[in-house]
Amino acid sequence: MDARSIIAAKRAGATLSGSELGWFARGLASGAVSDAQAGAFAMAVLWRGLSRSERVALTLAMRDSGEVMRWDLPGPVLDKHSTGGVGDLVSLALAPMLAACGAFVPMLSGRGLGHTGGTLDKLEAIPGYRAEADAERLSRVVRAAGCAIVGATSALAPADRRLYAVRDVTATVESLDLIVSSILSKKLAAGLEGLVLDVKQGSGAFLPGAEEARALATALVETAGGAGCPTVALITDMDAPLAPVAGNALEVGWACAFLSGAHRHSRTGEVTLALGEALLVLGGLARKADEARARLLAALDSGAAAERFGKMVAGLGGPADLMEAPNRHLPRATIVRDVPSRGAGHVAAIDTRALGLAVVALGGGRARESDPIDPAVGLSDIAAPGAALTRGAPLARVHASSPAAADAAVVAVQAAFSLADAAPPARPLVSGRVG
Numbered sequence: 001m002d003a004r005s006i007i008a009a010k011r012a013g014a015t016l017s018g019s020e021l022g023w024f025a026r027g028l029a030s031g032a033v034s035d036a037q038a039g040a041f042a043m044a045v046l047w048r049g050l051s052r053s054e055r056v057a058l059t060l061a062m063r064d065s066g067e068v069m070r071w072d073l074p075g076p077v078l079d080k081h082s083t084g085g086v087g088d089l090v091s092l093a094l095a096p097m098l099a100a101c102g103a104f105v106p107m108l109s110g111r112g113l114g115h116t117g118g119t120l121d122k123l124e125a126i127p128g129y130r131a132e133a134d135a136e137r138l139s140r141v142v143r144a145a146g147c148a149i150v151g152a153t154s155a156l157a158p159a160d161r162r163l164y165a166v167r168d169v170t171a172t173v174e175s176l177d178l179i180v181s182s183i184l185s186k187k188l189a190a191g192l193e194g195l196v197l198d199v200k201q202g203s204g205a206f207l208p209g210a211e212e213a214r215a216l217a218t219a220l221v222e223t224a225g226g227a228g229c230p231t232v233a234l235i236t237d238m239d240a241p242l243a244p245v246a247g248n249a250l251e252v253g254w255a256c257a258f259l260s261g262a263h264r265h266s267r268t269g270e271v272t273l274a275l276g277e278a279l280l281v282l283g284g285l286a287r288k289a290d291e292a293r294a295r296l297l298a299a300l301d302s303g304a305a306a307e308r309f310g311k312m313v314a315g316l317g318g319p320a321d322l323m324e325a326p327n328r329h330l331p332r333a334t335i336v337r338d339v340p341s342r343g344a345g346h347v348a349a350i351d352t353r354a355l356g357l358a359v360v361a362l363g364g365g366r367a368r369e370s371d372p373i374d375p376a377v378g379l380s381d382i383a384a385p386g387a388a389l390t391r392g393a394p395l396a397r398v399h400a401s402s403p404a405a406a407d408a409a410v411v412a413v414q415a416a417f418s419l420a421d422a423a424p425p426a427r428p429l430v431s432g433r434v435g
Contacts, residue, residue, distance in 0.1 A: 001019075001020060001023045003024065003027060003032075003033050003034070003037040003041070004037070006020050006023070006024050006041070007037060007040045007041050007044055010041065010044040010045060010048055011040075011044040011047070011048065013048050015051055015053075015054060016050075016054055016057075017057075018053075018057040018060075018061070021054065021057045021058045021061045022057070022060075022061040022064075024041065024061070025058065025061035025062045025064070025065045025159040026061070026065060026159070028062075028065065028158070028159035028162040028163055029065035029066065029158040029159045029162065033162075035166055038162060038163055038166040039166045039169075039170040039172075041163075042163065042166060042167050042170055042172040042175065042178060043170060043172055045172070045175055045177055045178055046172045046174070046175040046178070049176075049177060050177040052222055052223070052226065053226075054177075055177055055180055055181060055219065055222075055223045055226075056223050056226035056227055058177075058181045059180065059181040059184045059185050059188065059223055059224075059227050060185075060188075060227050061159070062157050062159040062160045062163070062181055062182075062185035063157055063184075063185045063186075063188045063189045063227075065157060065158050065159035065160075065185075066154075066155050066156050066157050066158045066159075066189065067135065067155045067156055067189065068188075068189050068191060069106065069135060069138075069139075069156075069189065069190050069191035070191055071104065071106075071139075071191050073104045073142075073143070075102045075103055075104050075283075075285070076102075076103055076104070076193045076194055076283035076284060076285065077103075077104050077105075077106065077190075077191055077192055077193045077194075078098060078103045078104070078105055078192065078193065078194045078195070078196075078279050078282070078283045079105055079106065079107050079108075079187060079190065079192050079194075079195050079196075080094055080095075080105075080107070080195070080196045080197070080198065080275055080279065081183060081187060081195065081196075081197050081198070082197075082198040082200065083197075083198065083199050083200050083205065083206050083207070083213075083216065084112075084116035084117075084200065084205070084206050085116055085117075085200045085204045085205060085238040085241075085242060085352070085356075086115065086116065086117065086204045086238070086241045086242070086246050086352050086353070086355055086356040086359075087117075087241030087242045087243040087244070087245055087246045087251065087268075087382070088116075088117065088198075088200075088238075088241075088242045088243075089122065089242070089243055089245075089251040089252075089254060089255045089258075089268065090198065090242065090268060090271055090272050090275065091107060091109060091119045091149060092119070092122065092123070092149070092251070092252065092255035092309070093255050093258050093259060093268065093272045093305075094272050094275060094276055095107050095147040095149055095308075095309075095312070096145075096146070096147055096259065096299075096305045096306070096307075096308035096309035096312065097259075097272070097276055097296050097299045097300065097305040097308075098146075098147065098276060098279060098280070099145060099146025099147040099305075099308040099312075100146070100299035100302075100304035100305045100307075100308050101276075101280055101285055101286075101292075101295045101296060101299055102285050103146070103279070103280070103283055103285060104142050104143075104146055104147070105142070105146065105147035105148070106138055106139075106142050106147075106148055106150075106190045106191070106192075107119075107147065107148065107149040107150070108150065108151065108152045108156070108186050108187065108189075108190050109131075109149055109150070109151065110151065110152075111151075111366070111369075112365045112366060113365075113366060113369060114356075114357075114360070114365075114367070115204070115353045115354075115356030115357045115359075115360060115365070116204075116206065116356060116365075117246065117247075117248070117251065117356070117359070117364075117365065118365075119149060120149075120150075120151050121248050121365075121373050121375070122248045122249075122251050122252055122255075123149060123252070123313075123316075124248070124373075124375065125248040125249040125252050125330060125331060125375035125376075126252060126313060126318040126319070126322060126329065126330065127318065127319060127329055128317040128318045128319065129313060129316055129317055129318040130316050130317040131149075131150050131151050131316070132150065132151050132153070133148065133150040133151075133153075133316065134153060134155075135153070135155070137316075138150055140315070141312060141315040141316060144311060144315055145308050145311040145312040145315055146308050146312075147308060147309075147312050148312055148315070148316065149312070150316070152186045152189070156186060156189040156190070157185040157186045157189045159185070160181070160182050160185045160186060163178065163182070164182055168369075176215065176216060176219055177219070179216065180216070180219045180220055180223050181223070183220065184220065184223055184224050184227065184229075187224075187229075188224070188227055188229055192229050193229070193230070193283065194229070194230050194231070194279060194282040194283040195224055195229055195230070195231045195232075195279075195282075196231070196232050196233070196234070196275050196278045196279040196282065197217065197220050197221070197231065197232070197233035197234070198233075198234055198236055198271065198275055199213050199214075199216055199217040199220070199233050199234070199235050199236070200213065200235075200236055200237075200238035201213035201235055201236070201237065201238060201431070202237050202238035202239035202240075202352065203238070203239050203349075203350070203351050203352045203353050204238040204239070204240075204241065204352025204353050204355070204356060205238040208238075208353075210235075210431075213235050213432075214235060214432060214434070217233035217234075217235055217432070217434040218233075218434050220233055220434075221233050221434045221435040225435070230282050231282075231435055232278045232279075232282055232433065232434070232435040233433070233434040233435055234271075234274055234275060234278065234430050234432070234433055235430070235431050235432035235433070235434075236271050236274075236429055236430050236431070237427055237428065237429050237430075237431065238352055239349070239350065239352060239385070239427065240267070240350045240352055240384065240385050241267075241350075241352060241355060241382050242267050242268055242271060243263075243266070243267065243268045244380065244381055244382040244383075244384065245378065245379065245380045245381075245382065246355060246356065246359050246364075246378050246379045246382065247359050247362075247364045247375075247376075247377055247378010247379060247380075247399060248364060248373065248375040248376075248378065249330040249331050249332070249375045249376050249378075250378045250379070250380050250399065251378075252326070252330055253326050253327070253330050254268075255309075256306075256309075256322065256323055256326040257326075259300065259305050259306040259309055259323070260303075260306055260323065261300070261301075264300065267384075267429060270429050270430075271429055271430065272296075273293055273296055273297075274429075274430050276292065276293075276296045277289040277292040277293050277296070278292075278433075280292035280295060280296070306323050307323075309323060310322055310323040310324075330375075331375050331376040332376055332399075333376040333377050333378075333399035333400055333401060334376075334400075334401060335398075335399070335400045335401065335402065335403060335405075335406050336397060336398070336399050336400075337397070337398045337400070337406045337410065338394040338396075338397050338398075339394055339395045339396045339397065339398060339409075339410045339413045339414060340391075340392045340393070340394065340395070340410075340414075341389045341390070341391060341392060341393050341394070341395050341414075341417070341419070342391070342414055343391055343419050344389060344390050344391045344419070345388075345389065345419035345420055345421055346386055346387065346388050346389070346419060346420055346421070346422060346423040346424070347383050347384065347385050347386060347387045347389065347395075347417060347418075347419060347423075348385075348418045348419055348420035348423075348424050349385075349417075349418040349424070350385060350416060350417055350418075351415075351416040351417075351418075352416075354412060354415065354416035355379060355382070355396075355412075355413065355416050357412070358379065358409050358412040358413055358416070359377070359378050359379060361405070361408060361409065361412065362374070362377040362378065362398070362399075362400055362401070362405050362409055363377050363401060363405070364377045364378045374401055376399060376401070377399050377400055377401055377405075378399050379396045379397065379398060379399070379409075379413065380396065380397045380399060381394060381396055381397040382395070382396040383395050383396065383417070385423075385424060385427070386423035386424060386426070388423070389419065395413055395414065395417050396413050398410055398413065
């Protein structure tokens with residue numbers, strides 16, 4: 001086998017064998033496949049697509065290009081993945097809730113890029129938190145706390161690391177087949193026994209259309225199942241931020257409050273419980289959804305979930321008393337300014353992507369992978385869909401590092417909101433399920 005023949009076959013529309021895809025993945029990991037050949041392969045896949053069997057084979061090949069974690073634990077190894085959004089801090093809440101219910105959660109997460117926030121960026125707003133952990137440290141924290149949220153090391157799915165970097169510069173990021181294999185190769189390398197996927201749709205989603213979201217959810221569930229990992233996907237709304245905050249330290253603070261008992265009845269809470277229900281049933285920790293919900297709520301009410309989160313943070317280098325005093329540790333912006341509404345009425349629509357980009361412009365996200373992050377900046381008190389506002393009432397509150405950045409964010413947030421005389425009909429937060 002050689003890279004040129006494999007690329008030419010896919011370019012011609014042929015179905016690649018598992019051995020061909022395995023050879024190519026090993027070549028990506030070893031360097032035998034050049035960047036030019038990786039880019040040509042990605043473009044051929046974007047153009048011709050992969051069959052279901054090819055997607056499974058590529059995913060397994062990229063998983064097996066590096067280490068695959070093995071666990072011997074007294075409970076199922078479960079995880080959750082989101083396709084990304086604004087104010088989406090579900091991972092921070094769900095991982096310790098699952099741990100308190102008897103699951104073990106080695107959650108390999110990523111950083112934000114573009115308008116979507118990254119779970120690792122949020123956690124690194126906590127002083128001392130080390131999101132990069134080797135397999136030994138990950139295993140130790142998972143055993144002690146029941147959960148650990150860290151980044152994938154270079155030893156896990158190195159073929160995906162190579163291909164992902166090439167896709168970013170060859171206009172092939174949007175390939176559904178490569179999105180699926182990229183997400184799942186890293187998740188499966190963590191040795192999972194069950195996975196739930198939160199596939200977003202709406203103005204703040206990576207794929208905003210309903211048909212696009214369902215196609216991605218279906219491909220992910222079919223591929224994960226074909227690779228031997230039981231998986232369920234929920235399609236959830238991202239036409240408004242999931243929490244009324246967006247920005248790294250602000251989201252961690254809100255998650256701490258959620259775990260401590262505040263904000264229980266919220267968009268965050270509804271989505272977190274729906275995902276948790278699906279995963280507890282999938283992992284055999286509950287027989288049906290209502291039993292799973294009761295267990296998750298008990299984990300919150302008893303303080304067990306908050307305790308697990310605190311133990312995870314301490315185990316990964318953060319302060320041992322974060323849950324008791326989050327405001328003592330989390331950074332705060334030097335300038336805080338309300339965003340006045342330019343008219344009166346009900347919030348009819350929110351350009352959620354625009355809010356995410358406003359956070360990026362403040363310094364709370366990155367347009368390029370190398371951009372630095374200011375963990376203190378962002379938006380809080382974001383008005384919800386349907387909220388009734390008088391002229392001059394706050395649409396949100398800007399947290400900035402300079403007056404100029406605050407001024408620009410005020411204008412951007414004002415432009416992201418549309419008002420109407422009547423409140424829009426309520427939209428379901430969970431609009432579909434696959435698997």
